[in-house]
Amino acid sequence: MENTYHVGMADLVVVSAPAKLITLGLGSCIGLVIFDPVAKIAGMAHIMLPDSRGAKTAEKIGKFADTAVPTVIDEMIKKGASKARMKAKIAGGAQMFALPDAPTDFLAVGSRNVKETTALLAKAGIALIASDTGGNKGRTVEFSTNTWMLTIKTLGKGKADI
Amino acid sequence: MLDLSSFNNLQLDAIREVGNIGTGNAATALSKLLSCAIDMDVPRADLVSIYSLAEYYGDPDATVAAVFVRSLGEFGCSLIFIQNEDDSAMMVDRLLKQQFGDSLPAELPQDMLDSALAEVGNIILSSFLNAINMLIGTKHQITVPGVARDMLASILQVVASIFGEMGDMALLVNTELRMGGTDRHISGNIVMLPDPDALELLLRKLQVL
Numbered sequence: 590m591e592n593t594y595h596v597g598m599a600d601l602v603v604v605s606a607p608a609k610l611i612t613l614g615l616g617s618c619i620g621l622v623i624f625d626p627v628a629k630i631a632g633m634a635h636i637m638l639p640d641s642r643g644a645k646t647a648e649k650i651g652k653f654a655d656t657a658v659p660t661v662i663d664e665m666i667k668k669g670a671s672k673a674r675m676k677a678k679i680a681g682g683a684q685m686f687a688l689p690d691a692p693t694d695f696l697a698v699g700s701r702n703v704k705e706t707t708a709l710l711a712k713a714g715i716a717l718i719a720s721d722t723g724g725n726k727g728r729t730v731e732f733s734t735n736t737w738m739l740t741i742k743t744l745g746k747g748k749a750d751i
Numbered sequence: 752m753l754d755l756s757s758f759n760n761l762q763l764d765a766i767r768e769v770g771n772i773g774t775g776n777a778a779t780a781l782s783k784l785l786s787c788a789i790d791m792d793v794p795r796a797d798l799v800s801i802y803s804l805a806e807y808y809g810d811p812d813a814t815v816a817a818v819f820v821r822s823l824g825e826f827g828c829s830l831i832f833i834q835n836e837d838d839s840a841m842m843v844d845r846l847l848k849q850q851f852g853d854s855l856p857a858e859l860p861q862d863m864l865d866s867a868l869a870e871v872g873n874i875i876l877s878s879f880l881n882a883i884n885m886l887i888g889t890k891h892q893i894t895v896p897g898v899a900r901d902m903l904a905s906i907l908q909v910v911a912s913i914f915g916e917m918g919d920m921a922l923l924v925n926t927e928l929r930m931g932g933t934d935r936h937i938s939g940n941i942v943m944l945p946d947p948d949a950l951e952l953l954l955r956k957l958q959v960l
Binding site: 597598599613614615616617618637638643644648649652683685686687688689695696698725726727728729744 | 801802805811812814817819820821894895896897898899900901902903904905906907908909911912913915916917918919
């Protein structure tokens with residue numbers, strides 16, 4: 590019987606198989622999954638923002654790409670995963686609203702999240718084997734350690750596995 | 752920069768009153784537009800954890816329609832008009848029927864519906880904002896509205912990421928409008944999200960800082 594974990598905004602969860610990791614309603618946020626199919630360990634983070642440098646204190650580790658990515662990797666290694674076998678999948682990073690005539694840096698946080706998360710994975714030497722990012726629709730994602738597939742549900746578009 | 756966690760009740764009350772003035776004006780404008788009576792609630796000014804914004808409004812998974820505008824100028828803020836999908840569809844239908852009467856085709860393309868929704872949202876949000884700028888004596892410019900239909904949780908991540916840059920709390924001025932005149936009321940929420948420096952300006956002008 591697999592356990593189901595709901596990963597809330599800015600949360601980070603690392604588990605051993607069998608497990609299902611779910612995160613609801615990703616808009617500009619990123620659902621990051623890293624897994625080691627041999628050690629059967631997976632981690633998910635619900636990343637809100639690219640960069641923790643402007644943050645004050647005692648923030649959640651999963652909130653920022655630059656704190657979430659290394660922490661998921663470390664927690665997985667602590668559980669017995671090997672960094673060399675780790676693979677990653679990401680979904681999210683949409684821009685929900687577009688304002689044609691305004692500076693929209695703050696609305697484009699989704700694409701900055703994608704860019705930063707992708708760069709951090711590359712820096713850590715972890716292969717990003719699948720991604721579904723950008724656009725203007727929210728996504729609900731589910732990762733199963735039975736199949737190592739990330740199932741993405743988008744409103745009006747149905748389900749897709751990556 | 753203002754620390755949201757150190758807000759006192761007097762300040763929240765002052766902001767709530769600002770919300771009240773804005774909502775009154777928005778209700779009047781909407782009432783004229785739709786030719787019906789509009790009820791409004793007493794607004795709330797709440798400090799909410801950015802991690803539970805969706806729960807604050809309802810079911811994170813529910814489909815909602817939202818109109819977003821930015822106010823540029825001295826009093827910078829973001830404003831969202833957010834409704835259940837059904838309420839939004841009924842409101843748009845009422846507006847279009849009023850404009851086009853019986854000549855309105857049964858099936859309209861989505862972009863036309865979106866554009867009608869953007870227009871109603873724009874009227875509500877700019878009336879809201881006009882009243883506030885009048886009150887505190889600032890000039891503003893409002894952007895063209897953006898429309899989204901999606902999961903509540905996804906839409907509110909816009910709010911979470913704006914406030915998330917600064918901390919863990921969001922200040923929301925929240926009010927509900929109810930449109931009468933049919934067998935079922937149509938509801939919608941106005942959410943005002945002042946920028947931090949705008950918030951400071953607002954509190955100063957209201958003499959509670």
